[in-house]
Amino acid sequence: MAPEGGLDLSNAVALLTQAGWRAPVGAQAGEWLWVQAIVDGLCDLSSRDPLTGLANRRQFETALAREIDRVARVGEPSLLIVADIDHFKAINDTHGHVAGDAVIRAVGECLQECVRPMDLVARVGGEEFAIILPNCPPAFGQTVAERIRHRVAQRQIHLLDGALTSVTVSIGGAFAPQWVRSSVIIWTERADQQLYRAKAEGRNRTCLDTPPLTVVSAEEKSFLFSSLAQSDTLSASEILEEHPKTTS
Structure with missing residues (x-):
């Protein structure tokens, strides 16, 4: 399986085949x-969580950095949601790690079912998930988070021994400040703070922070769009100012 040049891809093919890959x-x-x-x-495999098939932490952080850049340039609202399975250790202790894996997969499916194709769902830790929701107005943020919470709570999960179980999730969320270039760490920490709040207030609940009020002055907007303004045609008022109309 070595093409011209002696490149040996047998291990890569075996790894991909195990993951369900098929050659064109x-x-x-x-x-x-x-x-x-x-x-x-291989690129796709390296960006996916092997248990759930969702985006992994690497892909999540890359996507979050892109979203931060987009929000800073475009100014559209964007929401980051983090969700953590409540009392997950008890599930592993009671039913075993295989059952724990089944619970993680089921919760991942619920999250994926509750969002738009443009949204990114990722598994970022053992029992922790994150969702990036571009162009999500603050008025809809709580509705989306509650839909996710209810969907998970209502899901009946089948375990290998034939038993049924259900779980709940605690959800935290933070909106990106519009017109401001934040950072992955700051935005994630703000969402995590809301998750800790949801846990502290009793779990199985949603806590979203108040969208930051970003006031952009006329001078700042002028700076933001200076590159565009340089190529734009002068407005009619500017033309009149530079070339006053002469009266006969």
């Missing part, structure tokens, strides 16, 4: 189409 139809081993498919498959 018609692609022959060693051809560059086949090699490119392997590279693409």
Whole structure:
């Protein structure tokens, strides 16, 4: 399985095959189409959580950094939600780690079912998840978070021994400050603070912070859009100021 140049991809193929990867139809081993498919498959595999198939922490942090940049440039509202399974250790202690894995997968499915295709759901820790919701107005944030919480609480999870169980999640959320370039750490910490609050107040609840009020002065807006303003055509008023109309 080594194409010209002696590149050995047998281990990569074995890893991808185990994950359910299939070579493109018609692609022959060693051809560059086949090699490119392997590279693409490895990239996708490295960005996914193996248990749930959701985005992993690496992909989440990359996407969050992109969203911070977008919010700073465009000014649209954006919400970061973090969710943690309540009393997860008790599940592992009572039913075993296989049951714990089943619970994590089920919660991941619930989260994915409750969001839009444009939203990113990630598993960022053992029993912790995060969701990036671009262009999510503050008026809808609580509704989305509550929909997720109710969906998880209502889900009946089948365990290997035939038993049924259910879990709840605590949810924290933080909106990105518009027109401001924040950071992954600051935005995540604000959401985490709300998650800790939800846990402290009794779990199985949603706590979202108040959207930060960002006031951008006329001077700051001018600076933000200076590169665009330089290429724009002068407004009619500016033209009249520079070239006053002469009267006959």
